[in-house]
Amino acid sequence: MTEQNTQAKLKNLLKQEKIQLWNPPYTQEDNQPGDQHIQELAQRYAPFLNLSVAEVGGALESIRTQAVKRGKGNRTFRETSVATLELLLPRDAKKDPKRKNYMETRLDMPVQQLVDRITEEFSLKHVKLILNGRTLSVDKHLDEQGVKNHSKVMVLKVSDAEQINKEEEEKKNQNESIQRTQKGFQILSERDGSEDPDTTPFLEIADQKGNPLKIPHKEKKALILAMGFHEKGRSLMKRKQYDNALCHLLQADQQFSECGSALLSSVDNYAVLQLDIVWCYRALEALSCLEDGRSRLQRAEECFLKCYGEQQQRLLMIKGNTGREEVLFLRLYLLQSLLSYVEGNDCQARVLLSKVENLYGRLCPDSEKMAQLMALGFTEREARLGLRACGGDLQEAAIHISNRRQNRTKTGKMRMMMCYCWSTTLLF
Template sequence: MDVNQEILKKLLNRDKIKLWEEPYTLNDGELGILPEELCSKYAAETNLKTEILIECLENLRQHSYKKFIARKKFQETGVACLDIKITDEANIVKTEQYEINLNNHAIDLKQKIASKLGKDIYCLKMICSGRLIENDLSLRNQGVQNFSQIMVLIVPQSVSEAEKSFALQKDVQMTRATAEFLADHEAANANLDITDQNGKRLKLPEDEKRSLILAMSLQEKGRTVLKRKEYSHSLMLLLESDAEFKKCRSELLQVADNYANLCLDIVWCYLCLKSIKDLPDAKQRLEKCELCFRKSYGPNLERLSLLKGSTGNEKALYMRLHLMQGILAFHQGFYDESKCKLSQAQNEWSKLHVEDSKLTEVMSMGFTEREARLCLRDAEGNMNIAVEKIMQKREKKRMRQIEADKEDEERKLEKLLGKTVNDIQINATLYKQLKGIGIPNGAAKEALRITNNNFDKAIQILQEKRNELYFVPDPEFTEDCISTQMIEQLTNILGEIDEKLAKSILTGVGGSIEKAVEGIMEKGLGHFACKHEASTSKQAEKDENKEMKKRIYEDLLPDISRDAEDYLDLTLEEEAKFLEEYTKKLSLI
């Protein structure tokens, strides 16, 4: 619908004129009478020539009559009329109408569309109200209604492109599987951190941490793909992330900016896929985004200013938000609101724009493009202040990394120490204190285990059971500590023995040759062989986990930025193009 029709539609709604009824439309759907008084009135209000005005009114009349007939048919037969917006591989968009009973499975609709387009159904992805439509559920159960607008993404179909399409869908599935593995294992083991806007770790319950890790992993992957301008691929990943975020507490989503940025990125995909005006989901997401920003950053960014000492880079997110609000308002016919939002976005862009010469000069000092751009924005273009800010950020990052490394070492040690008799984590600090006064590692661990982390009682029991506790294996001694010489010593004493079995025995006794020989003489080699066989089956499972972890590091983790400000690094080049395009459109109204 062009701009003139949008304006006329607004006037018709204001005057409560129903073009699909008499006298404007006859019973057979043909054109009735367009009163001269009405045409003159609207011509004066819109400054349109009479022939253009009548043509626009006729287009609106035909459209409204078709909707009236479709509504009547739905009431009588249950067959719905759906607006299908199809975006092909080249981001070319066309809209078509399809009729189908909403009780049908989604795959039935997909088959109709694929048949008409001459595509295979696996090449199509359908999105309605911000969620991916599943093939094996009914349309009604997935929120599809009469006149719903469904976005259809077409992934490539030529021989080479079909492989690319399959790879794309497989990538989404594997990314999700990898993210789920990461969430299940790392949330429980506390090996992956979730930080606030200032880079500090957040302490969350395990189940909530798992959901957030899964959602944020998918979001980061989607954001990486978005930077490559692969909008269809990115949108699928971001919608998967959205589904996981919605499993978290709403109050957490409202105070953290992750979900706000996700909504912003999803609507950005809609815009780049030329679908922002047709999806009611876009308006809802921008509203959620604005609400989250206000709660997270403060109404006037005061909370953010207090936390970080500046607000420059977060304003880039606001610029994108206001731009898309202005574009959406334009397509909804709210031109005054559109003009206001686009003007706001223009002012923000002017303040955020970084001159290429300054960017190049700061980068020539050995800083990255991201560091240069973000700190020049933060310093309002002052290069000396920008360089100072970069150095300050690097130092803060270095200190945070030192602190994080210490915490990582603490967690690894706690994992080795295990639990007390009352199933409480053995206190690593108390363990280190006992080591510091000369207590052997194994004895220190066992004393704290027996006494449930009571330091005084641990000292007492170490004195009472010195001979027994001082021979407990070192918990920090792992299989990696076993040397070839140690295995050779054990072999020289006992004769030929399997190398893996020898490693297993030595690991169990903290590497002590003497204890290994004593144990074998007392219990027999068969006892240790059975234990080794049991541990081998567990090792197979560990190896499988290692393989999955390898995939995580190769595929997913490279896309999870180590830089807490990565999401703020918007060049604003595409935003500038959209701003120019819609400002020009507004000037023609």
Template sequence: MASNYVEEEIKEKLRSKLNQEKVKLWLSPYTAEDGSKGSSLDELSTRYAVECNLSVDKVCCVLDDLRLHALEKLASRNKFQQTGIASLKVKLAGNFQKEANNGTRENKYTVEIPLHERGENLKQLISKRSGINLSHVKLISSGRVIEDGSSLQEQGLKNQSLVMAICLTEAEAEARVQQEQLLKVSRTREAAEILASKDDAGDGHEPFLQIADQAGKSLQLPPEERKALTLAMTLHEKGKAAIKRKQYGEALLLLLEADKEFRKCNSDILNAVDNYAILCLDIVWCYLCLQSVNDLPDAESRLLACEDCFNRSYGQNLERLAVVKGEIGSVLALFMRLHLLQGIVAYHQHKRHEAITLLNKAEKELQRLAVDDEKIAEVVSMGFTPQEARLGLRGSNGSVSTAVAYIMKKKEEKKKMRLKEKEEREKRKKEKRLGKTASGESVSVDVYEMLCSMGFPPGAAAEALRQTNNDINMAIQTLSTQPELLQLPDPVNPDIEITDELIAQVTSMGFSADTAREALKRSSGQVERAIEELLNSGGILSASPVTQSSDQQDTSEPGPSSSKKTPEELQREKDAIDSIIPDIPENEEDYLDLSSEEELQFLEQYKALLNSL
């Protein structure tokens, strides 16, 4: 690898000199009319060899390679202009890469195809060339998965574009497993869409992804923005779970799906959270593990976007993080991986000094993140998990006592945040059930609860606010002039169980069981109110107010019962959600718990390569 690197470095140096002097190797006198080497190439090689302190033979060989490459590129461009047939560079990655390294399959090659052809046609070409079953091939270009049904041009491919081909599994004998892995991506997207479309004020049984800023404050988002962001975050979690299993091909596909959804959100939302920055970091990590970090042009741009977000969120020297969270140890793991990946990209760009600087920075951060195993065991013995112990020790510079206090503080903060989340969800749930006012606004939960605290029945309070557009004074006046509203059922808790015991208390006053049950429903199960209403009405209940309110609620705000689903649909949703739950971590700081073992291996590998040069 080091020898290839030196060859590439020499090529970059000579290419730079050619550009400075505006030398065009594909023209005379460096190229003859028949395409062979021109008379002046040897003279140019001798001069460059002296100026660059290289052998003449080496320079001549490299310049001729550059000349032939330029001619090939020119021929490709002319062919594309005349015929519309594009030349695409294909790089094999993942399990393809392993077989290429073993000499059983070529690593890189070029395919020709018109850009108006669909993605599936390109996949067929690559499948035939590589000898891999068509259904097991996935293609990526410029950081996006190439879709089967759209044209290559619509998906941004151009002449000379680079395409990365991934095979998700290795052996032909595992064809069934391969197919299941491929299906995971579509199943995951379907499940994530179900989760994203669920109202966050649901019944409390489905998982709930809290969308918050760096300080943990919940963000209130428009429905479409929230759906896109929830879908992106869910796909990202599935991708991170695949990374932990070292299934980097599957992980990359999921992460690029998440990237597509993140791009639907406006920049203000993405600036408020660091999720997109971490996604970019994870995508480049997959590139590295698939041995393709030096072949994809968007690796550098993703790391730049990640660095910009981290600096904006935490400060260039983590000063904002110290203010917001009180410590920097936990998030240091993200900066360590960022600097490591930046150093590796710089290495492949032949920026030696920059690579050395960044790798040295990553090494120092790795040393700061190192935690003594005995201290972890000591904290675990106190009843904490290994993850809590590791994050606690990192956040407290290795002090066991401080780590315990840190973990307890985090637990308390998490408890308060969960309580606040629950209150917010309950409030949104109430708001949905209360419906809309005459002007189309949601009934104010706060004003509704004020009326209830004043002794007005819940159903009457809600209906009065609907009619008066949340004006509390006008609502009180309406309740005094429309006593029939007092018979309306509670809109927040409409399905109160009417027990035999409650009915018996009302029938003991001489009313029939059916009348007692209806009165209890209208009074939300309150016996005193039910009896009072029956006494005032002479035991005869009018059905019109209830019907009117029910109709109004159905037209103003669809409630949970307005979209009944079949048992099959509900089971499908449950199965889909169940497929996601195992990969959504309970600890929101799970992404910070990097073991750093793989990072250390890559660091040592690239430092050794730099030293060998």
């Protein structure tokens, strides 16, 4: 990550001075570096970056090498229609963590052929290919799905035989897992509540006050599928199975895209999904997917502001507190800070990180108060969320937790009376 930060800063400096490292005198006719001129640049830039001349020289050479390779790839593509793709491989498939991996291919070929080459060359058994946050369909051609020369393609490893032996509960590969999830939630999404409630379960969508919401059938179906995939993805994230989780989260994103913009701007589920996807990028060390990550975080922030209000006043009016939702902003600021740093914008990264630290200080519960609440019979999670919701006030937190327990008990009784009627709450 530090290397990405240094290179981003150097690229900005080079752009300002209109210096092209792939041209003479920085690159000679045989594509070898013009060492003297590179060294002069390193000596000039080192004080700006507070780095040694050797570190800056190494970063400049890396930028130069990439530029030369890109130029060569452009010529090859023009002359032969063979494109060069950058592969973002799983960590355990990289022979050299610092070395970028490329593959040459024609773009008018099915994705399955590229998958077969990748699995063979890098000794992987089952993979999915992701481009700009979308899963590539194996039965379609690369160019049909927006793959271009120099595209960055993320390679996700799905459950292989080795993983199945280690974890007996995961006896099916990822495709089957996704199909199972989709089938289950598709059944739910097609229920309209008109069947006999004593024998047939159905899913009801309600607002924060429990009032059923009228949503067009097509959007309701897509929304239920999206939330199902999202929940499955989140459970996989908790088990740190980020490859598998990301595939489910991207399926959720695809289903959310079937919903109208008015609905998406009214529910925070969609914003939380964007955070989870970028969190997986971070966990998979795929922050080179900057463009997609940046746009997702922007969508998340816009959605939070519409749902909660500029100062979260709408959320306060509905729920009476903002404790749980503030954790979402903490994650948002942390990821934004990380991306700013990778882009070389240290000033913005520091501002965002300061927000993270301040928010974390407010949200981190007092251990003594936690112990007192747990001594009253509350769980650790209840104590933590209660203190956050009540701004650290011990008595208010105890009352808040007790009220939530009573509400859950009432809700449970209502659900028993309704026989299998499942409801999901959205923020409208």
